[in-house]
Amino acid sequence: xxxxxxxxxxxxxxxxxxxxxxxxxxxxxxxxxxxxxxxxxxxxxxxxxxxxxxxxxxxxxxxxxxxxxxxxxxxxxxxxxxxxxxxxxxxxxxxxxxxxxxxxxxxxxxxxxxxxxxxxxxxxxxxxxxxxxxxxxxxxxxxxxxxxxxxxxxxxxxxxxxxxxxxxxxxxxxxxxxxxxxxxxxxxxxxxxxxxxxxxxxxxxxxxxxxxxxxxxxxxxxxxxxxx
Numbered sequence: 001x002x003x004x005x006x007x008x009x010x011x012x013x014x015x016x017x018x019x020x021x022x023x024x025x026x027x028x029x030x031x032x033x034x035x036x037x038x039x040x041x042x043x044x045x046x047x048x049x050x051x052x053x054x055x056x057x058x059x060x061x062x063x064x065x066x067x068x069x070x071x072x073x074x075x076x077x078x079x080x081x082x083x084x085x086x087x088x089x090x091x092x093x094x095x096x097x098x099x100x101x102x103x104x105x106x107x108x109x110x111x112x113x114x115x116x117x118x119x120x121x122x123x124x125x126x127x128x129x130x131x132x133x134x135x136x137x138x139x140x141x142x143x144x145x146x147x148x149x150x151x152x153x154x155x156x157x158x159x160x161x162x163x164x165x166x167x168x169x170x171x172x173x174x175x176x177x178x179x180x181x182x183x184x185x186x187x188x189x190x191x192x193x194x195x196x197x198x199x200x201x202x203x204x205x206x207x208x209x210x211x212x213x214x215x216x217x218x219x220x221x222x223x224x225x226x227x228x
Contacts (some may be wrong), residue, residue, distance in 0.1 A: 017141045024149035041111060046215060048083050050114040053161025055090040057113050060106025082110060098194040114161050123167035132178055167192055
């Protein structure tokens with residue numbers, strides 16, 4: 001047996017699949033319990049399902065009403081017309097580039113908007129994961145849905161309605177497009193700066209990885225109408 005036992009690790013394959021299925025089922029069961037025990041969308045700890053999303057939805061409603069989304073007092077008041085928690089306010093810290101994402105959310109009720117948000121951004125995230133697996137040539141040991149469901153941050157993102165799915169999809173697809181379609185990668189990276197820190201971190205990552213030179217050359221070629 002010796003080192004070959006550890007080098008090949010064939011014994012780990014079945015166990016890894018079992019662990020992924022187990023974690024996915026636990027995450028789904030946890031989500032199910034949360035939803036079943038919630039009352040009118042409020043969980044047992046008095047938190048609204050999709051806590052962070054409340055800020056995005058409120059911003060969408062304010063955009064529909066043509067009011068200033070960066071007026072904190074107005075945002076607090078608009079948010080509390082739907083859900084008020086003593087001493088709590090889900091603030092809106094995003095730059096104007098995020099407003100087009102929020103605008104359509106204000107066209108519908110809170111829970112339909114939350115469902116649409118999670119379906120659209122979660123679907124984009126799943127597509128990015130699938131594209132990465134295809135690019136690397138790796139085969140997932142379990143179906144893609146199980147692989148995604150087993151990833152612990154997915155449960156947090158769903159229950160809080162965060163931007164994590166959207167950002168992971170934008171950055172993941174940008175990285176995949178960097179060499180072949182720099183214009184697309186640049187656009188996706190630009191959208192990802194709805195979290196402004198990425199505007200500072202991504203150029204550093206490109207410099208350290210050496211991608212900046214390839215991106216510059218390919219960008220010029222693409223703009224000139226040439227081919228790679």
